[in-house]
Amino acid sequence: MKAYYRISLFLAIAVVACSCASPDYSKFVAVAGIKGDRTIAHWAESALARAGIPCSIQGSMGYSISVPPDKASRAMAVLKKDAQDHEYHIYSLRD
Numbered sequence: 167m168k169a170y171y172r173i174s175l176f177l178a179i180a181v182v183a184c185s186c187a188s189p190d191y192s193k194f195v196a197v198a199g200i201k202g203d204r205t206i207a208h209w210a211e212s213a214l215a216r217a218g219i220p221c222s223i224q225g226s227m228g229y230s231i232s233v234p235p236d237k238a239s240r241a242m243a244v245l246k247k248d249a250q251d252h253e254y255h256i257y258s259l260r261d
Contacts, residue, residue: 189220194232197241199257201228206254213248214241
């Protein structure tokens with residue numbers, strides 16, 4: 167009986183995970199750039215996640231941060247605050 171519940175739980179989690187729509191990253195716009203290591207990129211990614219803003223961060227020595235176009239302004243505000251809190255520099259890629 168325990169095996170049945172484990173399988174049922176696994177299937178329920180799989181259904182929920184698959185039903186969550188992932189964002190269309192091809193429509194994201196670049197809003198900012200940061201220099202530094204992966205730790206700084208992680209701080210930025212975490213700040214955006216806490217604000218409910220999906221993002222794509224790509225790079226190795228410098229990172230480009232992209233978000234959905236309708237969240238670009240809010241993302242920049244969140245990133246500026248996070249950069250101030252963690253003392254790193256962020257470059258705006260928006261006009």
